Amino acid sequence: MRKQTSPRRTLRLVALAAGAALALTGCSAGSLGSSGGGDGVSLTFLVGSNQSTVAAAESVAEAFMAQNPDITVNVETRPSGSEGDNIVKTRLATGDMADVFVYNSGSLFQAIGPEQNLTPLTDQPWVGSLEENFTRVVSVGDQLYGAPFGPQLTGAILYNKKIYADLGLEIPRTWDAFMANNAAIEAAGTVPVIQTYGDTYTSQLFVLGDFHNVAAAEPDFAERYTAGQAKFATSPAALKGWEHLQQLHDLGYYNEDFPTAKMEEGMRKLGEGEGAHYPMLTNGIPTLTQASPDGAKDIGIFPIPGDDPAKNGLTVWSPNGVYIPKTTEGEELEAAKKFEAFIASPAGCDAQSAGATPTGPYAVDGCTLPADVLPATTDFQSYIDAGTYSPALEFLSPIKGPALEQITVEVGSGIRPAADGAALYDEDVRKQALQLGLDGWQ
Amino acid sequence: MKPASRTATRYWLGGAAIVAFAVVFLVPFAFVLVTAMKSQREAGLLEFSWPTEFAFLENLREALEARDYILIIAFINSTILTVSSVAIMVILAAMVGFVLQRRPSRWTGFINFLVLSGLIIPPAVVPTIWVLQGLGLFRTMPGLILVEVAYGLSFSILLFRAFIATVPRELDEAAIIDGAGPVRLFFRVVFPLLRPVAVTVIVVQSVVVFNDFTHPLYFLPGEQNATVQLTLYNFQSQYETQYNLLFTNILLITIPPLVMYLFFNRQIVAGMTAGAIKG
Numbered sequence: 118m119r120k121q122t123s124p125r126r127t128l129r130l131v132a133l134a135a136g137a138a139l140a141l142t143g144c145s146a147g148s149l150g151s152s153g154g155g156d157g158v159s160l161t162f163l164v165g166s167n168q169s170t171v172a173a174a175e176s177v178a179e180a181f182m183a184q185n186p187d188i189t190v191n192v193e194t195r196p197s198g199s200e201g202d203n204i205v206k207t208r209l210a211t212g213d214m215a216d217v218f219v220y221n222s223g224s225l226f227q228a229i230g231p232e233q234n235l236t237p238l239t240d241q242p243w244v245g246s247l248e249e250n251f252t253r254v255v256s257v258g259d260q261l262y263g264a265p266f267g268p269q270l271t272g273a274i275l276y277n278k279k280i281y282a283d284l285g286l287e288i289p290r291t292w293d294a295f296m297a298n299n300a301a302i303e304a305a306g307t308v309p310v311i312q313t314y315g316d317t318y319t320s321q322l323f324v325l326g327d328f329h330n331v332a333a334a335e336p337d338f339a340e341r342y343t344a345g346q347a348k349f350a351t352s353p354a355a356l357k358g359w360e361h362l363q364q365l366h367d368l369g370y371y372n373e374d375f376p377t378a379k380m381e382e383g384m385r386k387l388g389e390g391e392g393a394h395y396p397m398l399t400n401g402i403p404t405l406t407q408a409s410p411d412g413a414k415d416i417g418i419f420p421i422p423g424d425d426p427a428k429n430g431l432t433v434w435s436p437n438g439v440y441i442p443k444t445t446e447g448e449e450l451e452a453a454k455k456f457e458a459f460i461a462s463p464a465g466c467d468a469q470s471a472g473a474t475p476t477g478p479y480a481v482d483g484c485t486l487p488a489d490v491l492p493a494t495t496d497f498q499s500y501i502d503a504g505t506y507s508p509a510l511e512f513l514s515p516i517k518g519p520a521l522e523q524i525t526v527e528v529g530s531g532i533r534p535a536a537d538g539a540a541l542y543d544e545d546v547r548k549q550a551l552q553l554g555l556d557g558w559q
Numbered sequence: 560m561k562p563a564s565r566t567a568t569r570y571w572l573g574g575a576a577i578v579a580f581a582v583v584f585l586v587p588f589a590f591v592l593v594t595a596m597k598s599q600r601e602a603g604l605l606e607f608s609w610p611t612e613f614a615f616l617e618n619l620r621e622a623l624e625a626r627d628y629i630l631i632i633a634f635i636n637s638t639i640l641t642v643s644s645v646a647i648m649v650i651l652a653a654m655v656g657f658v659l660q661r662r663p664s665r666w667t668g669f670i671n672f673l674v675l676s677g678l679i680i681p682p683a684v685v686p687t688i689w690v691l692q693g694l695g696l697f698r699t700m701p702g703l704i705l706v707e708v709a710y711g712l713s714f715s716i717l718l719f720r721a722f723i724a725t726v727p728r729e730l731d732e733a734a735i736i737d738g739a740g741p742v743r744l745f746f747r748v749v750f751p752l753l754r755p756v757a758v759t760v761i762v763v764q765s766v767v768v769f770n771d772f773t774h775p776l777y778f779l780p781g782e783q784n785a786t787v788q789l790t791l792y793n794f795q796s797q798y799e800t801q802y803n804l805l806f807t808n809i810l811l812i813t814i815p816p817l818v819m820y821l822f823f824n825r826q827i828v829a830g831m832t833a834g835a836i837k838g
Contacts, residue, residue, distance in 0.1 A: 196776075197797045213697070381604075
């Protein structure tokens with residue numbers, strides 16, 4: 118009868134395991150770290166999972182809690198990129214958002230339904246101290262919804278100052294001067310321009326970062342673009358960015374592994390002096406300091422050159438905003454507003470700098486950069502101080518076609534001619550505009 | 560063809576298959592392993608090379624300590640989630656499969672359609688959350704367990720039903736004649752006989768649930784509720800990725816399914832083929 122007991126024992130084990138598991142689930146999901154609120158108010162603060170963002174957020178939370186002992190701030194992370202967009206939209210739609218959260222400003226901010234979902238902060242005292250462009254990109258109608266989190270960004274050309282010094286080159290103010298530099302750099306046996314299409318978003322810089330030049334040539338481009346009148350393919354100034362991308366590829370100025378290289382690889386090449394120029398956003402600088410800690414000190418930035426040397430300047434991206442969803446109420450709302458005020462103060466900027474070295478100037482009056490920032494950041498600050506910058510197109514217009522990075526990869530890889538790529542992108546923009554229900558596109 | 564040459568061909572083919580599997584499975588694993596041992600700077604190069612300096616222990620410590628030991632919390636959460644949802648799935652699917660196979664009625668077709676629609680119809684996130692909120696189960700572990708059970712049940716039922724067709728009906732009848740009631744019949748006679756396919760379901764569904772990323776992300780938000788797959792996002796993001804820690808984390812969370820497979824290897828194959836004989 119041995120045979121009969123064995124299945125029974127198995128069954129008993131299965132039942133036991135199931136029972137134990139069910140009993141275990143009775144207690145709530147894991148609670149090792151003691152996150153209990155104590156006596157005071159407790160806030161959850163949702164941020165994207167970039168290492169430097171999390172470090173800055175935790176540093177801000179700590180500094181804030183030191184000032185307000187009765188408030189606890191717990192930092193929570195979410196994926197960044199499009200998965201993060203879905204998370205934020207889902208949690209807002211289900212009324213389950215964290216008490217305070219960080220999200221993009223500009224066109225992505227418009228897409229989360231600020232009027233239905235967010236608490237307006239227009240009446241807060243700190244609103245007056247914000248940078249002017251920033252106030253525009255976190256507002257809908259006459260209501261403002263967020264304080265800036267993190268430094269401003271710019272899309273520009275990161276360049277190796279050592280190579281420039283060795284070859285006796287000067288910062289180019291026109292595209293022709295830039296091309297002359299590239300020729301000299303190639304003659305010296307170095308890669309002139311680094312491209313990294315393994316991270317597709319990095320391919321957009323020549324188009325998006327060129328917007329200061331577009332705006333200089335056609336001041337009303339953004340308005341007419343939103344209204345469906347100006348197109349990339351038909352506006353000579355806007356087409357330039359696409360042509361540059363193709364021209365550089367046709368001349369063979371890119372690194373050999375550009376179709377598959379990732380951003381880390383591009384930053385390493387730049388820092389080690391294997392390549393001279395890398396068009397990128399300044400939030401790639403933390404990666405630069407990791408990939409090439411010594412080389413990072415030789416890296417500076419200059420704006421993407423255009424036609425007119427007198428009008429050359431940086432295209433600037435506004436920082437993310439910190440928002441309060443409508444689901445935060447009562448004393449949490451009071452605490453959240455206090456927290457916003459702290460973030461939008463010089464003390465808040467300093468706390469962010471203590472967590473992660475900033476890569477650009479803050480968008481709050483009175484905030485200063487610490488002394489240990491990299492030369493690239495100092496370069497960035499000097500253009501802001503001189504006032505030679507303008508906001509990127511995505512902060513002036515709600516439309517940004519989702520396929521831009523794929524199309525710029527095609528153009529930059531020589532698969533599609535520039536004019537063709539621009540026309541294809543115009544079509545992508547049209548679809549996006551129709552989806553947003555804008556006037557003048559039917 | 561002569562028998563000798565046929566055997567030679569077979570050996571040759573077998574050898575080629577082993578090499579192919581080694582390339583497909585072992586090379587990526589080796590890549591994970593060497594990258595997990597590198598320093599951050601070297602790992603960023605993403606090269607398949609032996610590390611010049613060993614940083615495995617530091618990586619391990621950093622990966623574990625990241626965000627207040629969240630990986631350990633995540634392992635606890637993932638274990639609870641996997642064990643309970645798979646246990647519920649196995650018992651429920653076996654019961655449903657048994658009834659569907661042994662008692663054909665005019666409802667059978669409709670029920671089969673429902674089971675299949677569980678495989679066909681794509682799930683929607685927001686309505687599911689709405690239902691969970693209505694039941695007070697949103698943001699709770701039991702809620703997520705039910706979601707996982709719902710997603711895995713259809714497939715498990717199909718496996719069980721196919722296998723039960725191979726269990727002789729005479730066994731049931733003998734038990735009934737001996738005076739066994741339906742519950743006793745199922746748990747004492749039928750369920751123990753389903754061991755091979757139960758092992759298959761346990762292994763397959765454990766891997767699915769353990770590796771699940773989207774459902775925990777959407778249905779169980781909150782810092783303390785992370786499961787192991789979500790911890791990957793501690794080290795990876797759009798602008799900065801710490802490849803050494805990312806791969807250490809991957810290594811750590813690959814081990815449980817791997818151990819599972821090593822132990823149950825034979826049963827998995829046996830269960831798969833056993834279920835495949837009769838449709």
